Each structure stands twice: as C-alpha cells, then as structure tokens.
Amino acid sequence: MKVAKWMCSKFICAGISALALVGCAGTRADGPSLQTVRVISLPGRPLPIVAAESQGIFAKYGVAVQFQSADSSDVLRVDLANGKADVAVAAVDNAVAMVETAGVDAIIVMGGERTVNELIVQSEIHSISELRGKTVIVDATNTAFALQLKKILLLNSLQAGRDYQIKPIGASPLRLAAMREHKEYAGTMLGPPASVLAKRDGFVSLGSTLKFIGPYQGSGSFVLRGWARAHADVLVRYLAAYLEAQRWILAPANKRKVIELLIKEAKLPPAAAEETYSLTTQGAGGYAEDARMDLDGFKNVLKLRAEIEGQWGGQPPTPDKYYDAEYYQQALTQKPPK
Template sequence: MRVSRQRFAGPRLLVAALLACFAQPAGAAAGIPLDIIVFSGVQDLPFFVATEKGFFEEQGLNVRITLTGSSTELREGMAAGKYQIAHTAADNAVAMVELQHADTVIVMGGDNSFNHLFVTPEIEKYEDLRGKTLVVDAPNTAFALVAYQMLADHGVKRGEYTVSLEGGTPAKRIASMADNRIAQAGMLNLPYSVLAPRKGLRELGSLTSAIGQYQGTSGFVLRPWAGANRDTVVKYIAAYIQAVRWIKTLAHKAEAVAMLVNHLKLAPEVAAQCYDIVADPATGFAKDAEFDLKGFENVLKLRAVVEGAWGGRPPAAAGYLDLSFYDQAAAKTK
C-alpha cells in the first residue's frame, strides 16, 4: 500500500508518521490498483490491519492511500476521479451530491465519528462562546453542522460567534485551540479527543449525546465507476470487514495498540485508550462496518435543519445509498 501526503500542511502532531502510516512492504505482490482518500486518525486502524494482516492482498488489491488536508480537498479529488473510494463523514457524500452535483453513492458504514466538542480552559459553558471563535473544516458540512446545532441547542445562535476555516483536519483544530490560540472551540475525534485534555482543553459534550445516532465514517464512491467495477468494490469491502472483525477481537488488543503506536506515533497509554473506544461492542467501530440507517437519517435531518436544505424537509435516505455492494461483501465473508 502506498501513501501520499497531498497538500497536508497541518501541525507537527502525527505528521511525522503520515508517510509511514500505510507503507507497503517491499516486494508486495501487485494487484488491482485502488486509490483511496482518507483523513489521518484512529479511524484508519482497519487500513493498518488490512495491510499488515494481508486482507487486501488476499483479495488481489493494491490499495494506495492519500491523506487529505481537508474535506474540500477530498470531495474535489473524488469528483475529479483522482480517487475511487473515500472514507469520511457520510454528510460529505451528501454534499457531493447536493452541492457539487456529483453522482456519488455510499456503499458501506464505519463508525459514529467519535466526535466531541472541545473548548479552551476559560470556556465553562456553551453561553461563554458568544463572541468567541469556532474552528471548523468546511463551513457547510458534517461536523461543522453538528457544532452549530450543539451551540443552538444551548441558545447560542449562528452570528453570535465567529467561524474560522483554519481547521481542515482535527490536528489543525486542536492546534488552533491549544497551541495557536486562534479559536476557543472545535470538534475533535480520535486520537485528538484523548489528547485534548492533556493539552488543557475541556469537553462540552459529545456528538452522539447531542444528536443521537449518527453515521460518521462511511465509504463512498462515484456511482458510474462502482457500477463498472463491482467485483473490485465487493473485494475491497470484504477486506475491510475482515479488518474490523480482527480489531474487535479483544485477543488482538496488544497488536492493534502496537499498530496505533507505530503508525500514529501515539504514547502507548493513549493508543490503548483509543483502542478501547473503537473496540467497544456497542459504541465502537460498527459491527462488520455496517451502515447505520437511523444515524444517516439524522445526518440528513441535521442538514435540513441547520442549512435549510430541501426546504427543511430531509429527503429519503435511499437516494444516497447502494448497500448491495456491502451485502454481497458481507455474504462473501461469512
């Protein structure tokens, strides 16, 4: 597996590990090439596992990873056909359809995003964020919408705080709050939500406690490409399912923690805490990377409420999904 660092100019946190994260062993057999784009973080553990345990190779795949510097970069690269599969919040697939008019479809699930709203030490409650700065990736997708809703639920309206677009990645968001001090609030996922308290930041609330079920990390593709390469998509999902099963087998904890330490350069205790979160049977990685339909309906509802999309009435989820690829892969791995 090859990794590239495309226009990634975030802080040094984890950056030293990026090129090594998905390094393909020398002499690895060639296979069907697949270009995947993802954010760097603990959500990438299935890729580490699928590579090191040979699950991609067993499916005849040569998976090549690009680490994105922002969701905008990811969506633009997908729309341009530079990548075949993206893994990030499901709302980005919706944004590609609705804002970029790209024929994008979600084919698998992943997790609930493990996101929490963190603030700088002087912020004690939501109301303290009036007149302050919220740092986000893009202003109109995914976790920015979640943050807006969390603030609105506590009486803090859009326009009562500034939105900074300096947070293309979680690494940039934590730096904006803890190091550069240009923002007072931002959404963080793993490992940053574990690292944040160690840097003096405090949590105001979790995404799932505020929104309920939420379809976070998802795999999505351009529909025409997937239709023409069905067998490849199914093989890819099958390898991913195998990796998730391996991760959620607690006997593999020590090895999985070692992968996080190695690839993300985390302290062992931080990596162990992250593993415990993603391996949790109820709230960790979705079983077999299943798609959470109720969580996705909440994604659509959030976009309708916060952005006023579709006249405030969310559309049916089915138009953004083709889970037949997943169903075929799941049957293949039984």
C-alpha cells in the same frame, strides 16, 4: 504551524502531504493477482486499512491499496469527483454534500464508524454559553462535524454569524494544532485520538455528540456511482477486505495488537493509545460491527443537514437516495479469490 503526527478519530496519520498517485482501479500492482484501489481520506490511513495491510488481508482478496491524504474534506470531495481517487473514507455527510451542493453522482457503499466526537474548548471555558462572541474552528463550514457544532450551539441559543464566528481550518490534526497555537480559537469538534490528546493537554470537553444530538453515522466509504458500476468486482473485494480488517480490530483477542498499531503508526503514547482503543471499540460509538451503516444514525445526518443548512426545504429524503447497499451485501459473503 507544527502539524501533529497522529490519526484523527478514524484515521492513522501518515503525514499531511498527499502521496503521489499513479495508475487507476484495475491496474495490476505487486504481481499479476493484485488490483489497485486508490483510497483518499483525511490525514492518515484509516485504521482498518492499516490492519488489512499488516495482516495481509488486502492481498488475500487480490487488492492493493494506494493511499492519498487530503488536508480537508473540501479537497477530498474535489479529488474524488475529479477521478483522482476511487474510494473516499470520511464522514458520509461529505457524500451527501457532493450530490446536493456539487451535483456529483456519489454513493455511500459501506458504513464504518459511529461518531464519538466531543466539543473541545480552551481550558478557561467551562460552558457553551461562554462561546458567545468567540471564534470556533471546523474542517469545512457546511458539512458533517461543522453541522454537529452548529446544532450543539443552536441548542444553547447561539447562532453562527450572529453570536459566534466560524472559521474553516482543515482536518482534526490541523484544528488541534491551531487551538494549541491560537488561544482565540475557542472550540472545535474532535474525536479520538485528537480528543484524547486535547484533554491531556488541558483542553476541556463540554460533552459528546451522542449526548447532544444522539446517534450519528460518522465515517464510511463512498465512491462515484459510475466508477462502482464499472469496477464492481474489485470494489466488492476491497469492501470484503476492509470489513474483515474491521472484524479483526474488534476481536478482543487482538486488543494488544491493535493498540500496538496505534502506538507505532500514530505515534501515540501508550496510555493515549489504550484510551483511543477503548473509545473506538467499546460502547455506543466507534467502529461498527461488520462496518455496518447505522441507518438511524444516517437519518440523523440528513435531519441535521435539513435543519442547519435548510437542505430539501427542511424535509430530509430517505437514506436510499445516497446509500446503495448492493455492494456491501455482496462483500458480506465474498470469499477470497483462489
């Protein structure tokens, strides 16, 4: 399968193969003043990480990021749980899944993006009802955007296993590549730039998650609670650098530079990069101001998991079971070390 070389909604593609990881948090890198933070995400570096590196923001806060790419959220969760990474940047429902299905003491420490996913289908499909009897594809079957897909189809009286089949394929670049190569894969959830590229290829959007299920906290940063306690100083500095980079991305004066990053790093055509920038920096979705956690959107994440997966007997807990704002609040006022 030919894998696309671009970022999925939140990620600048750095290739599907994981980079080798060495060292751990607290290890000195590139001189005596930098501490390494190992970050894992789905294929490609998150755009704020690319921006922070290109603008020297991580170095300003005494941090060096060592990046690892995971083919799927299943791999990402396992690697974080096993200590192969320090911080995960992905859909925050993965942190909830780590706690509830794997018994791992993970916590969300920062928001990042509100989902701008769309239900993308093959060109001959023009309504959700036409997905009956078809196969749809997801990253993992029981987390995040797969739950969005199940909910959207359930709103149209289609139930997984009874009315359609669901197949795990992996992250967004893998799913788009699979839909290009296999017409029997009828649909999937995609965000920009995958959704942008898909529509340019002739695939059809049946609507956005905002339209179908309302606000939804998408990507965020999560860690193991024990690691956060043991490395609070470097975690706060990493978060401070990340949110400063996100502010840089959202500053209108930097629009051209951000689009150039998308073109260069994600190998996007200029028009697709422009549309991706617009979708992720303007409107109701995309990058959040100061990388804030959308608590209403996160409540919707928990509500969806309760309804679709039957978690907690159908009654979702409050967000503070999974989100610890302490480190983020410190990061908001953190100054670069002298």
